[in-house]
Amino acid sequence: MRLQKYVALAASQIKVDMAYTAWYWASMFSVTMRLFILYFFWQAVYENKTDVSGISLSMMLTYAVLATMLDQFRGGAGRELAHLIKHGGVAVELLRPYHLLDKLLAQDIGTKTSTFFRSTLPLLVIAMLFIGVDPPTSLESVFAFSISVILAILLATLIDLLVGVLSFYTVNVWGLSVLQEAVITIMSGAIIPLTLFPEWFQTISLYLPFASLVYVPVAIYTGGIDASSIWSSILIQLAWVVAFFLFVRLLFAYAVRKVTVFGG
Amino acid sequence: MKRYTKLYWLYAKNHFKVMMEYRMDFLIGVLSVFGQQFAALFFLSIVFQHIESLNGWGFYEILFIYGIAFLGRAVHHIFFDNLWTIGWQYIRTGNLDRILMRPESAVPNRRRTGSTRRVRSTLDWGERTMARLE
Numbered sequence: 001m002r003l004q005k006y007v008a009l010a011a012s013q014i015k016v017d018m019a020y021t022a023w024y025w026a027s028m029f030s031v032t033m034r035l036f037i038l039y040f041f042w043q044a045v046y047e048n049k050t051d052v053s054g055i056s057l058s059m060m061l062t063y064a065v066l067a068t069m070l071d072q073f074r075g076g077a078g079r080e081l082a083h084l085i086k087h088g089g090v091a092v093e094l095l096r097p098y099h100l101l102d103k104l105l106a107q108d109i110g111t112k113t114s115t116f117f118r119s120t121l122p123l124l125v126i127a128m129l130f131i132g133v134d135p136p137t138s139l140e141s142v143f144a145f146s147i148s149v150i151l152a153i154l155l156a157t158l159i160d161l162l163v164g165v166l167s168f169y170t171v172n173v174w175g176l177s178v179l180q181e182a183v184i185t186i187m188s189g190a191i192i193p194l195t196l197f198p199e200w201f202q203t204i205s206l207y208l209p210f211a212s213l214v215y216v217p218v219a220i221y222t223g224g225i226d227a228s229s230i231w232s233s234i235l236i237q238l239a240w241v242v243a244f245f246l247f248v249r250l251l252f253a254y255a256v257r258k259v260t261v262f263g264g
Numbered sequence: 265m266k267r268y269t270k271l272y273w274l275y276a277k278n279h280f281k282v283m284m285e286y287r288m289d290f291l292i293g294v295l296s297v298f299g300q301q302f303a304a305l306f307f308l309s310i311v312f313q314h315i316e317s318l319n320g321w322g323f324y325e326i327l328f329i330y331g332i333a334f335l336g337r338a339v340h341h342i343f344f345d346n347l348w349t350i351g352w353q354y355i356r357t358g359n360l361d362r363i364l365m366r367p368e369s370a371v372p373n374r375r376r377t378g379s380t381r382r383v384r385s386t387l388d389w390g391e392r393t394m395a396r397l398e
Contacts, residue, residue, distance in 0.1 A: 044318050192307065
């Protein structure tokens with residue numbers, strides 16, 4: 001597997017993203033808005049209390065900032081694939097000398113790298129200045145946080161790819177993508193930490209991959225997950241990533257075979 | 265004006281037919297939009313499990329605000345949801361030229377070739393939330 005071509009794909013995707021500046025400013029604006037809305041929301045919630053379910057205001061704000069930023073990396077690979085399938089371009093792509101899934105992943109990494117530098121970093125600066133982000137609880141947690149973030153982003157991309165591959169069967173992927181968005185928004189902890197949910201909800205989310213998307217990395221940073229369970233949470237994340245990776249590959253191989261048989 | 269109304273209706277019907285082609289996907293989508301509404305209300309109820317009032321607003325008052333806001337949004341979606349896709353879906357791919365060449369003006373055209381999906385569900389839900397608070 002020659003890595004150069006995939007690096008080239010990622011780089012070209014970064015250039016494509018840089019070409020649309022209005023889009024960049026618009027998305028910066030909307031994420032900033034979202035951050036500030038969350039900020040005022042939590043200020044109002046904490047008006048009469050000092051902590052909600054053991055979480056202090058500053059911890060909650062830190063969580064909100066990090067979760068919102070992590071949520072930006074939810075994944076475009078699946079949408080790309082769905083678009084290719086719906087408009088038939090997938091037939092051409094399958095003939096090319098690279099694996100389509102790898103190409104989509106490479107492009108996605110390109111997009112996310114550019115997102116990181118163009119929007120996440122400036123947003124972090126804004127958040128630190130106006131909202132106030134807590135420093136991490138320990139050096140170990142920073143290290144674990146970085147690993148966890150990478151795993152979370154990979155997982156998000158893979159879930160998105162899965163939805164994309166499923167569109168081989170449903171052609172129009174709109175319904176599934178709305179479902180994906182609805183489920184992920186609420187179950188990944190992107191809006192509020194999972195610890196605020198009722199017991200039954202938390203038990204269910206233990207068995208689902210979504211908690212690993214946003215809650216696990218951010219909670220590692222804020223200390224919501226205590227030191228003893230950090231590495232086991234990361235292992236669970238890794239397990240989900242591997243599981244989804246294999247599952248997507250298998251489903252894709254099966255779907256491609258089915259498509260070719262029908263003369264796609 | 266009457267002509268545009270008729271055209272609008274034709275486009276809407278056509279789009280519904282397109283969506284019903286992918287029936288399973290359409291159903292999943294409608295259910296998911298309902299799911300989104302549930303999720304939002306679920307979120308609000310959880311927040312209010314932990315606090316009594318939000319800056320002076322109680323749970324039902326917040327729900328009311330949410331209902332009004334979403335009702336407005338739903339009505340907006342019925343008519344204008346698709347306008348924002350002009351950028352990447354039409355200009356970038358060159359499809360806008362195709363539409364500009366048509367004998368009718370481009371804007372009413374654009375308004376309807378888009379998504380009615382969210383419409384029914386959000387409209388229903390907005391109204392239902394409002395009604396529940398009566």
